[in-house]
Amino acid sequence: MAWGLPKLPGLIFSDPTKSQHHIRSSLRYYQGHRFPDTFIRGPGGTATDVDSNAFALPDDSVNYDPSLTYGRVKQPALPVVIPHWVHYDKRCLNFTAFFKQTVYDNPDENYRVRIVNIIYFLEDDTMTVMEPRVKNSGLWQGRLVKRGKIPKNDLGEFWHWKDLDIGKDLCIYGKVFHTVSCDLFTKVQFKTVLKPE
Numbered sequence: 001m002a003w004g005l006p007k008l009p010g011l012i013f014s015d016p017t018k019s020q021h022h023i024r025s026s027l028r029y030y031q032g033h034r035f036p037d038t039f040i041r042g043p044g045g046t047a048t049d050v051d052s053n054a055f056a057l058p059d060d061s062v063n064y065d066p067s068l069t070y071g072r073v074k075q076p077a078l079p080v081v082i083p084h085w086v087h088y089d090k091r092c093l094n095f096t097a098f099f100k101q102t103v104y105d106n107p108d109e110n111y112r113v114r115i116v117n118i119i120y121f122l123e124d125d126t127m128t129v130m131e132p133r134v135k136n137s138g139l140w141q142g143r144l145v146k147r148g149k150i151p152k153n154d155l156g157e158f159w160h161w162k163d164l165d166i167g168k169d170l171c172i173y174g175k176v177f178h179t180v181s182c183d184l185f186t187k188v189q190f191k192t193v194l195k196p197e
Helices: 050-056 066-070 184-194
Strands: 027-030 033-036 092-102 111-121 126-131 142-148 169-172 175-182
Touching: 092 184, 111 175, 175 184
Parallel strands: none
Antiparallel strands: 027 033, 092 111, 092 175, 111 126, 126 142, 169 175
């Protein structure tokens, strides 16, 4: 549409067949971060004219030097440091373990073996113990230990990923859990990142 035409009845040319009128987002997501979108489209995904593109496109960062506007930087920028809680966000070590539950007043069995998953959250060094639910088992299943920092001894120390491994006994609130295996992510993390040879 030309810039010189006034918005008078009869001078506005609209397409009666057009059914989509949404405005495209000006940001796009790449690897969880927002970036300005350089792909410019009009309402409903239609093409834009040259005048609209001139106003929508940002300044070229190659030709523009910020020091001309803001002056020279007195000290170089500090390196980007990613905090450990961001680096290890949603990353968990998952161990399969079992514990023996004592059975009273039953001549057929003295104890019952129960399989659990010990999940260690790397972002804040917390743990939880989950038992997979089995229908009609008659046992209390699900989350056995609430997520949190679990004390390891009476000295005020807590369980850490350095204390975890396959074939170890973990005493958590009076129950002894024996780890037997782990998932592939945990195995790779221990071999490459956490405990490299």
